[in-house]
Amino acid sequence: MTDTQDLKQRLKELLITGLRLQDVAPAGIADDQPIFVEGLGLDSIDALELVVLIEEHFGIAIPDEEVGKKAFASINALAEFIAAEQSRA
Amino acid sequence: MGAPAADRTARPIFAADALAGRRALVTGGTRGIGRAIALALARAGAVVTVTWAARENDAEEAARALAACGEGHGVRRCDVRDRQAVAKLFGDLKEAGGIDVLINNAAITRDAHLMLLADDAWDDVVSTNLTGPFVCTRAALRGMIAKRWGRIVNVISPAALAGKAGAANYAASKGGLLSLTRSLAREVARFGITVNAVCPGIVETPMLEGLPEHVRAAMIAQIPLERTGRPDEIADAVLFLSSGASSYITGAMLAVDGGLVMA
Numbered sequence: 343m344t345d346t347q348d349l350k351q352r353l354k355e356l357l358i359t360g361l362r363l364q365d366v367a368p369a370g371i372a373d374d375q376p377i378f379v380e381g382l383g384l385d386s387i388d389a390l391e392l393v394v395l396i397e398e399h400f401g402i403a404i405p406d407e408e409v410g411k412k413a414f415a416s417i418n419a420l421a422e423f424i425a426a427e428q429s430r431a
Numbered sequence: 432m433g434a435p436a437a438d439r440t441a442r443p444i445f446a447a448d449a450l451a452g453r454r455a456l457v458t459g460g461t462r463g464i465g466r467a468i469a470l471a472l473a474r475a476g477a478v479v480t481v482t483w484a485a486r487e488n489d490a491e492e493a494a495r496a497l498a499a500c501g502e503g504h505g506v507r508r509c510d511v512r513d514r515q516a517v518a519k520l521f522g523d524l525k526e527a528g529g530i531d532v533l534i535n536n537a538a539i540t541r542d543a544h545l546m547l548l549a550d551d552a553w554d555d556v557v558s559t560n561l562t563g564p565f566v567c568t569r570a571a572l573r574g575m576i577a578k579r580w581g582r583i584v585n586v587i588s589p590a591a592l593a594g595k596a597g598a599a600n601y602a603a604s605k606g607g608l609l610s611l612t613r614s615l616a617r618e619v620a621r622f623g624i625t626v627n628a629v630c631p632g633i634v635e636t637p638m639l640e641g642l643p644e645h646v647r648a649a650m651i652a653q654i655p656l657e658r659t660g661r662p663d664e665i666a667d668a669v670l671f672l673s674s675g676a677s678s679y680i681t682g683a684m685l686a687v688d689g690g691l692v693m694a
Binding site for chain 2: 387390391393394397398
C-alpha cells in the first residue's frame with residue numbers, strides 16, 4: 343500500500359468511527375465522492391466534527407469555511423490537503 | 432407596604448459539586464455581574480478563569496475572592512477586542528485542559544444619541560460586546576465539540592429587546608448577541624452543547640452607583656418586584672444554564688429582571 347492509499351484508508355476509518363457512521367465500511371466510501379451533503383448522509387454540521395477530528399489526529403488546522411470546502415470535497419481532496427500541510431510543516 | 436424583600440431563606444438548589452470537573456471562562460469577570468458569576472461557578476466546583484481589561488484593582492480583589500473558593504482559578508488580563516490576546520488565552524487554556532463552560536459577559540457602554548454617535552463609540556461597543564463573544568465562542572467550540580459537551584451563556588440586556596434611546600450601539604450589540612445565541616444553538620445542539628442568553632434587568636453593580644435618587648426611583652417603579660436585582664441572583668441563573676440541570680434548554684433567553692421586560 344502506498345503512503346497515499348494508507349492515508350486514505352485512515353481517513354475513511356476516521357470518518358466512520360469519528361462520525362459514527364452506521365452500516366458503512368471503508369470500501370464503501372469512494373475516493374472521489376463528496377464527503378458531505380451527498381452520498382454518506384452527512385451534513386455541513388457534521389463537517390464541524392470532522393474539522394475537530396482532523397486537528398486532533400493530524401495536528402492540522404482547518405481555519406475557515408473556504409479551506410474546509412476544498413479539503414472536504416472528497417477523500418482524494420482531503421488526503422491531498424493533509425499531505426500538503428504535512429510537507430509544509 | 433414596602434417592596435418585597437429578596438428571599439433570604441432561599442436555599443441553593445444545586446449540589447456543591449454541580450460543576451465539579453468542569454473548566455469555565457468568564458469574560459469581564461472581576462466586578463459586578465461577571466464577578467458574581469465567576470464566584471458562583473467556582474463555589475459549584477468549576478475551575479474558573481476570569482478575564483479583565485480595564486481595572487487592575489478589581490482584578491486583584493477578584494483573584495483573592497476566587498482563591499478563597501479553592502485552588503486552580505485564574506485571573507487574566509485580556510481585552511476581548513484583541514484577537515491575538517484571545518488566541519493566546521485560549522491556547523493557554525487548551526494546555527490546561529480546555530473550556531467546558533464559556534460565559535460571554537464582558538461588555539462596555541459608550542452612550543450617545545445616534546445622530547451624535549462617533550464612529551469609535553460604535554466600533555468600541557460592537558467589537559467588545561458582539562465581536563468579542565464571537566471570537567471567544569469560536570475559539571471555545573473545538574474543544575467542546577471534541578468532548579461532546581459544552582455550555583455557553585451570553586449575557587445580554589433589556590436593551591436588546593426593547594431598545595434604548597441614547598444607546599443604539601449597546602442595544603444593537605446585545606440584540607446581535609441574542610441572535611448569535613439562537614443561531615449557534617441550532618448549529619451545535621447535536622454535539623451536546625447548549626447556547627443560551629441571560630438577560631439581567633437593573634442590578635446593583637458599579638454601573639448604578641452615583642445614579643440620582645429620582646432616576647433610581649423611576650427605574651424601580653417599572654419593576655413588578657419593586658426592587659433592583661443583586662449580582663448573585665443573575666449568577667444563579669447563569670449557574671443553572673452552565674450545569675447539567677439545564678440539559679434540555681438551548682437557544683433560550685432567561686430574563687432575570689424582576690419582571691421588568693416580560694418579552
